[in-house]
Amino acid sequence: MAIFGKQALGIDLGTANTIIYIANKGVALREPSIVALRKETGEVVAYGKEASKLVGRTSDTYETLHPIRNGVIANFSLTKQMLGHFIQQAVNHSFGKPEVVICAPSKISKVERKAIIDAIKALGINRAMIIEEPFAAAVGAELAIEEPRGKMVVDIGGGTTDIATISYGEIVHSLTLIAGGNSMNEGIAAHVRQEHQLVIGDYTAETLKMVIGTAMPEQGDLEDHLVVKGRNVALGVPGDAKVSSKLVLEAIDEVISQIIVGIKQVLEQTPPELSADIMETGIVLTGGGSLLKRMPKRIEKEIGVPVVLADLPMDCVAIGAGKMIKELDRQSRIIEKKSRL
Known part of the structure; x- marks a missing residue:
């Protein structure tokens, strides 16, 4: 060709x-x-x-x-x-x-x-x-992976989340989770159907996630709402619903928790010397899922390690x-x- x-x-x-x-x-x-x-x-x-x-x-x-x-x-x-x-x-x-x-x-x-x-x-x-x-993702995020020091990258994609500790140009420990942006969208669609008897598509679920979704709500966040359109389950005709930020958080929280548990698992398998390095250098987030509002802040609070978002998270890989x-x-x-x- x-x-x-x-x-x-x-x-x-x-x-x-x-x-x-x-x-x-x-x-x-x-x-x-x-x-x-x-x-x-x-x-x-x-x-x-x-x-x-x-x-x-x-x-x-x-x-x-x-x-x-x-x-x-x-x-x-x-x-x-x-x-x-x-x-x-x-x-x-x-x-x-x-x-x-x-x-x-x-x-x-x-x-x-x-x-x-x-x-x-x-x-x-x-x-x-x-x-x-x-x-x-680590190379794209410009981490100095060739150094004999521990680095950690978490790439939250659509279908999977890849978590890895890297040192001296090699992956030391890694984990792939079948959890990511798509899982969050599916959760949102399921919750909207259950709460409002409205069937919505993936595009609408993604919009809800990015517009009023948050990994860690702050004062006033849970009062946010967005009106979306879809198909009424009972009547089979077009309908709409006022979806709250609280519902979106409930829908995506399980996926976020899975990712956090995965990070903890990889850190537990990482040698103490590299863990000490990561405590200094922090965890770097990449992938479209890392763009969820306050995702770095949520992970940092629950892991106790500094977390930063890469400059071009969607393009790093x-x-x-x-x-x-x-x-x-x-x-x-x-x-x-x-x-x-």
Whole structure:
């Protein structure tokens, strides 16, 4: 497939969004990881933002799918097509083949790793490398991971949350939770249905989370409300409801608590010397889920360790992957040298 320019790409193939970073240029693409297709033929009709516009708004002729679920490729064929489409968009249909570093959750299985590599190779890309998401997030957040000092990064994505302690350029301990922004949205939708007998979509749930949601309420926060529209459960007709910030907090609190418990587990497994370092350097939050209002403050209060939000939390993984191209070059030289022996 000779459609690519000779460029180095860092790809965050996420459950909620796919982000592509071009080395020395910046983020070239940020699209929802959604595909719309015609049911009868299986033909893809839209990707990304165009596909997301059809969610909940199409007839039985079309359906929208998330080919990545909980950080894992659930539909290989659609993932390959979606990835190829996004790469074409990012590199502006140039000629040649890019070099790719793509991210995956820590603790990914060999089968899942092979599925990602196969998806990349099926696009005609020969030089590719997989790195773990929390490591890429740390690089993208510009942490000095090569130092023999403990660093901790918590990447709260759509489908998963990756937690890792890093020292001397390696992950010391890590944990992947099936909990993130999507879980929060599902909780909000369930609570709105139960409390107001109103069915709402993911976009509305996300809006509630970001507009009136908070990880740690302060005075006056729980008085906030937002009117949303959906379908009345009992009547089956359009309806609306005045949703409170208190309801949103109740809906997302379980997911936040899961993330905090996960951080504690990783810290408990971390050697005391590195834990002391983390107490000084703090925990760095990345990922779209870290943008929830007062998320750093909530974690800091419950963990007792300083917590900071990365400068570009949504893009850290893709940026870090792009910066790891030099590691791909180093590995290629080692393989080439071994083949000559």
